[in-house]
Amino acid sequence: MKHNDLFTIRYRLHGEQRSFIVRAAQMNNAEAWHWASCDAGVAVIPRFGQHTLKRVSKPMAEKYGITDVRWSGAEAIQWAEGLTQ
Numbered sequence: 001m002k003h004n005d006l007f008t009i010r011y012r013l014h015g016e017q018r019s020f021i022v023r024a025a026q027m028n029n030a031e032a033w034h035w036a037s038c039d040a041g042v043a044v045i046p047r048f049g050q051h052t053l054k055r056v057s058k059p060m061a062e063k064y065g066i067t068d069v070r071w072s073g074a075e076a077i078q079w080a081e082g083l084t085q
Helices: 029-040 058-063
Strands: 006-013 016-023 066-073
Touching (some): 058 066
Antiparallel strands (some): 006 016, 006 066
């Protein structure tokens, strides 16, 4: 079975809907809140292998106007082969 390491994260920043795709080894609600904070410019994007970075929690993210964070596995791209223009 193929392991999906691409995730879609949707959130609101001051009421405006935003979304992005991130590659991560694992995803859960806490990770999604942190990545949404990174996309919003509130948190620091971790460098590969950096484990000592302080994660942004849901209460802290909410102080900066981030709400309604949702995540899911990214959809596989269906490439259309043989199309002519």
